Amino acid sequence: MPARARFSATKRKKPEPSIDHAGTDSSQPEDKKVRWDKGSESQEHNRAEATSDDETSISTGKVYLAAVSQLGRVGCSYYDPIEGVIRVMEDTQESRHFDLIKMVLDQASPDIVLTSSRSDEELIDALREYTDRLGVSLQIRPFKEFTPTKGRSKLLSLRLLTEFPVADESTPKSDAVPTNAYEFMQHRKAITGDPATQRWNASIRLSNFTAADSSPLCMSSIGALIDHLVRERVARDLDDDQSSDNLDIRGIQALSLSQEMQMNADALHSLQIFESESHASVHSDRTKEGLSLFGTLNATQTTLGRALLRTWLLRPSMSxxxxxxxxxxxxxxxxxxxxxxxxxxxxxxxxxxxxxxxxxxxxxxxxxxxxxxxxxxxxxxxxxxxxxxxxxxxxxxxxxxxxxxxxxxxxxxxxxxxxxxxxxxxxxxxxxxxxxxxxxxxxxxxxxxxxxxGIDSVLSKVAEQIATVVPPTFSSLNVVYFPQLGYLICLPMLEEWQSDMTIHGLDDWTFQFSSA
Incomplete structure (x- = not known):
């Protein structure tokens, strides 16, 4: 319930749905709920006091954003301290000028920006341009902090996903028969307390509201973001517990841009926006565009036009x-x-x-x-x-x-x-x-x-000069010029050199190789 009260401090008119710590939809208005107990007025008073204290502590928080890109694809996430929510953007194709990241930066207005040392140079330049313009801190972290496996492990260790919500005591229920799946699992304390089972449950709950699990770049950014939040908390509270269990993260939401519609892979596949087909030749691994909306609309004449149309369909404009x-x-x-x-x-x-x-x-x-x-x-x-x-x-x-x-x-x-x-x-x-x-x-x-x-005439003069110092045993010589090596002088193979394995060079000459 305290998670709902915090939304009253936000400036958004229509908050996005999120799964809070109680497992309920925090976007539903308060006036539609039915109170079963007689102490609702005292609960509302306590909730207001808790909200005031939380807002005082959260309002001093900073917005942290982590972004990483590889080969033109980008994934990012940022932490909103007002709502205690991590918003994630799945891996998507980015434009040459990183216009998508610029829109995310303008919308999130981060105070600290994190990126990997192995991100694309264009992304680092775009982030540096933004941070220099607004005086925001940019931290280029080691690439080892941006790994998908580490991000998944950090995300699944959050209490938001590992712990099942406690049923509301004011709600009438029967002790003998569970009323929902969460209550049923809560009764199975022996199984719920198993760390492996908790991790499995966390992965199932994660897939309910985001597909970040299938986006390695997004997972990498989440891992680096949670790591930085833990370091900031430890530095502020001087606490020895450096795990992500105590982080005040009450929800995870898919990032929604204000000017463009962000479509995930499932939506693109369901709407058949793009469809890749195998090449007709069995000897080719290349794919081609099949029967899809992009293939129907694509009447472009240039490579850049094709890429622009693909970007429009990936992120339709809402402006x-x-x-x-x-x-x-x-x-x-x-x-x-x-x-x-x-x-x-x-x-x-x-x-x-x-x-x-x-x-x-x-x-x-x-x-x-x-x-x-x-x-x-x-x-x-x-x-x-x-x-x-x-x-x-x-x-x-x-x-x-x-x-x-x-x-x-x-x-x-x-x-x-x-x-x-x-x-x-x-x-x-x-x-x-x-x-x-x-x-x-x-x-x-x-x-x-x-x-x-005129190199031929120069070589002829060099050959004439060399012929004056070569013993008369050598009836001919050849002078060639290689730009990488310089002058190379070739002499005919003598008969004694062919019978003897040892080749005796001339004075001030160096034997290099012999050929037919």
Whole structure:
């Protein structure tokens, strides 16, 4: 019952349902309950006093959030000290800019953020940007604290899950016949006291309100979060008991975003949002999209468009302005006057490759010739795309069209394409299968290329110089140049070397290897 009184201190109008320590639904209003005893007024008075004391102690608490990501997937959890609830977000695919984590941070407003040292660098950068902007503490913890098995063990050791609720004494019941399953198990004290049975019961109760058990990243974040809560409690109370049994955790809830709908794996499978089918070839382990809502709606022309549509279906928007803007865009593109422009836009979008991936290759210096060609194509197609957008009927009334018109800088694209075409020699690059720069761009590079192209004459001069110091026994020699090794001089194998296993080298020469 004290768990219900604490909800009166929250600012939320409609608290989410949670399983409290009494095993009841704490979201039900108080006026719908029937009081069977005559001391309800005194109980309400005691509850109010307990609530006041609890609120005084809890209001000083901080919000802790733990997040971890691997290979673009993210899972997180945070502790709300007002309600004493841990809210968890199951493993889900994250966008390149970690927009989901940013929404979670804005909604939870944590005071301390925890993450693993092995999380994706993009996640750490997003968390550091948030903490630096708001002056929040960011702790990068050792990766050993973020393990699924440890998180599961910490979660199942909570009293919220291991202990069965005690039946209300004011409720009429019979001592001979149990009235519910909890009461039946409570009578079996010998079995209930078994730690293995308690752990089994905890795993069953955990599956009642969250599917975090099947999300390793989420479980990892929960383990690190509970560990940090235990350390904070020990540091504050100077208590030797460093277990998670004494934590004031009264509920575990699935995280609900205010602007997007978070769908778990069961909902996605039941609604057949995505459906993976095995490849037709028995020799291939790849899968393809089967008969699903995503496969029906997917008419995208680019890799980024496909990823964006998948994100929309994974986390449908609940923002009315966003939904209205999408409806306006669809209505605009389906107008008879805009069918021709829409067809041109689809053709230009088809020519745009994965630009963020290409820019990443350029940044680390691993770009290929095709990457530079795709950059030039992007500049061309983006320019044509803006021209098609400008010809849309009633296009200026659509929000997404206005954003695209302001974001596509035609002058910058033309300048970029011209600069690349003036620097890269496409014909020589295609012949050499590498990126080649045109002459008269860099004087030092031109000199090095001149020396490299004249390497044959240099080797001939070196061979003539070596021939003057080689004994006349050697009728010929060969001088080659390897960029990784340098000059390599080859001499013919003498007959005495073929009969004798020992090869006597020349003075100031080193034997390396022999071949046919």
């Amino acid at each position: 009315i302005p966003v939904i209205t803007d999408r409806h306006d865009a669809v209505e605009c593109f389906l107008l008879p006057e805009n069918l021709a422009s829409a067809t041109v836009m689809q053709g230009n979008l088809k020519g745009i490759k994965n630009v963020p991936k290409i820019l990443g290759s350029l940044k680390v210096g691993k770009a290929k010739l095709t990457d530079w060609q795709d950059i030039v194509k992007f500049a061309f197609h983006a320019t044509m795309l803006k021209d098609a957008l400008s010809e849309l009927h009633l296009g200026t009334c659509v929000n997404i069209v206005k954003k695209l018109l302001s974001a596509l800088h035609v002058a910058s694209f033309k300048e970029l394409g011209t600069a690349i075409n003036e620097i890269i020699d496409w014909e020589e690059s295609a012949t050499s299968d590498r990126v080649c720069v045109r002459p008269h761009i860099d004087e030092e590079l031109d000199n090095r290329k001149h020396v490299y192209h």
